[in-house]
Amino acid sequence: MRVTKLTGGLVGAVLATGVVALSVNTAKAESSPPPITKEEMKKAARIYFDRCAGCHGMLRKGATGPALTPDRTRKLGTEALEAFIYNGTLGGMPDWGKQGILSKDEINLLARYLQHEPPPPPELSMQQMKASWKVYVPVEDRPTRPQHSLNWKNFFGVILRDVGKVAIVDGDTKKLVNIVDTGFAVHILRSSASGRYMYAIGRDGKATVIDLWLSKPDKVAEVKVCYDARSIDTSKYHGYEDKYAVVGCYWPPSFVVLDGMTLEPKKIVSTSAYYYDTQEFVREARVASIVSSHYDPIWVLNIKEAGQVWLVDYSKVDKGTVSIDMIDSERYLHDGGWDLSKRYFLVAANMRNKIVVIDTKDKELEAIVKVGTKPHPGRGANIDHPKYGPIWCTGHIGEKRIACIGTDPEGHPQYAWKVVKWIKLPGEGGGNLFIKTHPKSKYLIADRPLNPDPELKRSIFVYDKYTFELVKTLKVPAKYKNIRAVHEEFSEDGSEFWISVWGKKNQPTAILVYDAKTLKLKKEITGDWVRTPTGKFNVYNTMKDIY
């Protein structure tokens, strides 16, 4: 393979917009795709699924990344495709070759594969789901009260991303409680309404439920309901506590309602839809994030490609009825969370640089707010501000500002659904993934793991949440090499916050515990088990949606 240096206009377009303008380059137009064997097709499909499908889609129609359909890829040709895969783009495409994650042979294979029609991805029926369903501890064998004396509501679930496990760590003692085998590359954890059950969803679509009341907290059931998934949540409305879970699938495009305690799959609902704007059919309309209402029996699902927020009423699932309000908003919905009142849900339309606001009481679109480049709120950070009233903040992958939006149209109508404050992170570039605060903390905390600067990506930035001044920059101790600081989580009482030291799979790192008043590093949680820690979820804060 020769890694072609991209020339002229095409590179310019890539750098400027982050979106590869595939259609403009017709110089290399080829009428038929390069040869590929059946065996190679299979291998390439696997690599594509692992590395590319998340952004470009299983059917390659594009989402966070551009479309890679043969009409476009054949015009680029093998060499240009190889160059993109090897070098990445400033717009967010990873440098798979440079990073050493894909070999030159694999890159050549992928470049050829992309010029062929994508093979039809498989379906997943209820029967197949049930075949994967395992209950390790039946409900009747589970304890009726906690079988240990630990303060389980202050447990932290820690995703050990690349080893396919979740660690349960006691927030009071910082001791490891147990390590649980889960799906691959767990994306998030959620707690049930009671807090007793913790749910993990793997990138591979495997859902796992962990019972924190067992003498040794461990998984009690699991089931694979998608080939590719990003989200899970539980029923939090009064009368439905711990009753249901819901998984949002990337492929097949669907959501699946599960029994909350056994994970028995109960109901599959297709999310194939029409783009809200052009109203063209999009088979691959994927479920991005999900949150659960505390005031209604509904889940809020974000249908990424369609640009619709679906409010799914689960109160009649047992009667065979699912009720959905499908609300048009903006394309490529990603992650989001509740405002302080938990009436409004705010979600990033990340390729449109906008935050969509949904009023879950009146069940309609409340506002669309322009923010910066590629907002990535996680669930966002809520502040009750003396001047602006309740506000909700998001960071950005694509730039260094944090945007805070007024969320109180009744008490503070002049600030509602406007960016009331832009907070600038120091240094150049964006790369923020998560910001976090806590009602009892006076700080707003931000990471920068996707910033290319090795110093910035190991730093955590602490702001006064009322003055928005930078108070301190925390750095991961230098003994941890080639790492990124990622994801902040407060303890139940807000007295401390935890940061993950995200390294490579082959070397243990740490979870750092900071005092939330003094901002001093008070504890390094270490051990051979601390491999690729990323997201951490405090049970109490997660069950109550405190962020």
Place this chain on the structure above:
Amino acid sequence: MRVTKLTGGLVGAVLATGVVALSVNTAKAESSPPPITKEEMKKAARIYFDRCAGCHGMLRKGATGPALTPDRTRKLGTEALEAFIYNGTLGGMPDWGKQGILSKDEINLLARYLQHEPPPPPELSMQQMKASWKVYVPVEDRPTRPQHSLNWKNFFGVILRDVGKVAIVDGDTKKLVNIVDTGFAVHILRSSASGRYMYAIGRDGKATVIDLWLSKPDKVAEVKVCYDARSIDTSKYHGYEDKYAVVGCYWPPSFVVLDGMTLEPKKIVSTSAYYYDTQEFVREARVASIVSSHYDPIWVLNIKEAGQVWLVDYSKVDKGTVSIDMIDSERYLHDGGWDLSKRYFLVAANMRNKIVVIDTKDKELEAIVKVGTKPHPGRGANIDHPKYGPIWCTGHIGEKRIACIGTDPEGHPQYAWKVVKWIKLPGEGGGNLFIKTHPKSKYLIADRPLNPDPELKRSIFVYDKYTFELVKTLKVPAKYKNIRAVHEEFSEDGSEFWISVWGKKNQPTAILVYDAKTLKLKKEITGDWVRTPTGKFNVYNTMKDIY
């Protein structure tokens, strides 16, 4: 082509069940499909669409007819397939060859075509719909009161099926008002809440709206929103009169909300879903019948393959929100109508020999009632019976009984959702398509157009709607040859009912008007324009859902 005589077990299975047991006959297994040229593929796809897709589906997964996927058709082979297409089956498959509708060459072509993978059917985007949209008379140019002195609420819209037209006939004078060009093979007509607008939906997916207030009532707008469609209705709830129309598509599987007065397409919603029972994905989940509630801003849509009834709330469409209650019921939903109270909707799951009852007030499945073979209610017939209270009746294609079901769980709980009366039609076999009554008539009337007996299929059977005794058999006058009597419709005041004389396209027939008291033929509506009349819709009865 040799028309093979089917032998033994396979024929038995066909005759007994009406469903071809394709999978049992492996004698003729072929590993690869017979040759077919590109040109032939195209021609065969067209014939398949016109003649086969309605029952077997565009993707050939089966619905009213069995699946015709290559794994099954290749086992049968060309000769057996030809035989089926030529001879039909007693289960409902038409004898396309015997009838002379398909030539031997066309049948051979189809038989070969069916052994190949079905070509992917095309999508239809909002942009394409808008390109077909025509407003002949803009809303501002339409009159504010009727421009003629005719009693337009007693107009009848008469479908002239095979000529792609709808005739407007004055019910008072029986005179032709106008003939309107519409889509091909119009399936039904609906009236808006005010009655002013009449809507037609062609089998080809073209919707037409006719303004009855023009000095010469005529179409004022049209739009093609599907490639294949069966249903249309309008918004009837207080405050939404004449505001919206909705079209249910067979392909693409979707429903489309239109402006009621201009037919501007506003919103497309996919109906691809999961089968309610096996929970496997069904891309081709088609919209069968639609009715419109008078007491809520909802349409009731029947998602045929999935076996779900969708209650679609249209009150927020202008805000970009569509809300749907998706209610599991039974597979292969077809046609249905309101009970007398208009709270309950009753629909045939025709391949399951069941009637599904939906409570549209509590928005849930109320009951599933076992009836006879292949129920075909049309919208059914409502009777307020002295003993049983309000009941709703359906005929059957597959047998000669009419089933009447109690529909009053509060006033007559002992009869609710039970067949309280089986009425036997005379002679052998089923073939009933429509039954009808009117609150001011004491008769229940039934046709038999699909019965093979030439005498039965030209007969109309009149029953006392309280005693269920056969009162009279009406026969279409003998001068009309090779015809079928089909579809009864009462006038606004119930004093007469109309019957279509359904012949071939190349010869005019008649619409027969009977006195609803004396049962005497009082008028034959004739003329060169009376070609293939089928469904007839009285404006008042249709706008008020009186049947």
